[in-house]
Amino acid sequence: MKIESINEDWGTVKQRWEAWWEQQLHDRVLICVTAPRDGAVQPPQEEVAVETHWTDSDYAIRTTLATVQRTYYGGDALPVFMHGWSVGHSLCFGCTPHFARDTVWVDPAPTGDDGFPSLEGWRQSPWWDWMRRSTLSAARASRGRYFVPPMWGNQAGDTLAMVRGSQELLMDIALNPDWVRSAIQRMSDILLEIFEELWTLVSPDLVGLPGSVNYVNTWSSGRTMGLDCDMSCMISPQTFADLFLPALVEHMRTLDRRIYHLDGPGAIQHLDLLLELPELEAIQWVPGAGHEGVLQWVPLIRRIQAKGKSIVVYARPGEIEPLLREVEPEGLCVSTSCRSEAEARQLVERASRMSQERIR
Secondary structure, three states: OOHHHHOOOHHHHHHHHHHHHOOOOOOOOEEEEEEEOOOOOOOOOOOOOHHHHHHOHHHHHHHHHHHHHHEEEEEOOOOEOOOOOOEHHHHOOOOEEEEOOOOEEEEOOOEOOOOOEOOOOHHHOHHHHHHHHHHHHHHHHHOOOOEOOOOOEOOHHHHHHHHHOHHHHHHHHHHOHHHHHHHHHHHHHHHHHHHHHHHHHOOHHHHOOOOEEOOOOOEEOOOEEEEOOHHHHHOOHHHHHHHHHHHHHHHHOOOOEEEEEEEOHHHHHHHHHHHOOOOOOEEEEEOOOOOOOHHHHHHHHHHHHHOOOEEEEEOOHHHHHHHHHHOOOOOEEEEEEOOOHHHHHHHHHHHHHHHHHHOO
């Protein structure tokens, strides 16, 4: 199975994504719809130990390929090797992982005589070796069937919060901001090294697919990544701009396309600052538990579009047509899932018709 049979409109999908980054339309609004594929056998889930679930790359590859085989990728949806790690980078700095079936969390790294964790020696960590080997295995196994993002965790600010401990980092922000500024810069420099090495392992030649897909599942013909700083929900815009944003902007400048993960109502306080960044093309809006209904966020979507940024939102199938009556189709990407392939196809057709009517 190749990408042309996984997504039946692959040639046009690439053109739609490129237009979306520019807040334009190629022919219709972007809509990513997944559903059970007609006729696909739904095999029983493979039972493995919880640590194997997270750390065995062969298991992750088998799981990804099984998902691709049984999933209908409708509209502009694409298959991606999604391992679920958000704390992976922190392991290279001495954090201890704890595995559960649906998540991984970490203990902060040990501190030295100065009371702070060391950010050196990460190349000697067995987790760094594991990360490289797992990335390469996933890339080689794809053979044009799924994309492989070159990251196993969050960006500098959130990774530092794991390594230091969130509460301790908040105290550092108040009492020792110079250390925080220096540590974030050092963490950012290291992650840029990590990402650069991992990019070579997920090259189009190895994966068998052009371009790249980030953890938001948006495609670009060049290098794209999702950027994040969930730690920002606990600090003021001024502190975010002073301590955390410079490293994020530095990372943005190493990429061809960038999307920021805006996580919940607590992150909205930083939106104006983000929307003024010329380096940033798009926002992923994740409203969080209890705030999922997309129509309540129409003013937020309009605010983002008015600043010339594209946006990814998540909606139930029944919300998509009302949403398209309220916001512009240019620069909008809606992600959803349906119960059947037929339902997914019908939804894409309706969304296409509505978006074309809006631009006439």
